[in-house]
Amino acid sequence: MNFLAALIPLAVLGVIGMVLGLTLTFADSYFEVKEDPRIDGVEKLLPNYNCGACGTPGCRAFATAIINGDIKELSKCKPGKADKHFNPILAYLKDHPNPDGTPVDVKI
Numbered sequence: 001m002n003f004l005a006a007l008i009p010l011a012v013l014g015v016i017g018m019v020l021g022l023t024l025t026f027a028d029s030y031f032e033v034k035e036d037p038r039i040d041g042v043e044k045l046l047p048n049y050n051c052g053a054c055g056t057p058g059c060r061a062f063a064t065a066i067i068n069g070d071i072k073e074l075s076k077c078k079p080g081k082a083d084k085h086f087n088p089i090l091a092y093l094k095d096h097p098n099p100d101g102t103p104v105d106v107k108i
Contacts, residue, residue: 038096039063045089046077053078066093066106074108082108 042063050058054076056065065071066089074086086108093104 036067038067038093041092041096042066042089045085045092047079047085049079051079067104069105072106074106
């Protein structure tokens with residue numbers, strides 16, 4: 001077998017790999033989704049049972065709804081306790097207001 005004949009497919013695959021790699025790099029930066037970091041903070045303070053008793057698919061969705069203002073009462077989280085979960089969430093949200101400076105409108 002000729003050495004050059006084996007080198008051509010390797011070169012073609014290398015070029016295809018580089019083109020696809022550059023395409024993925026561009027797509028990663030172009031289609032990046034920015035998420036509010038406060039969602040992580042609120043989610044860490046929830047009980048993290050992911051039970052769905054609050055009406056959302058899990059604790060992450062509940063935290064997102066709190067930050068977006070869709071949920072106004074923390075007591076919708078059935079396994080949550082006021083002293084262990086809700087008061088720390090209220091304190092966290094007081095220290096981390098909305099980007100425009102307004103407080104997150106949520107209560108126990």
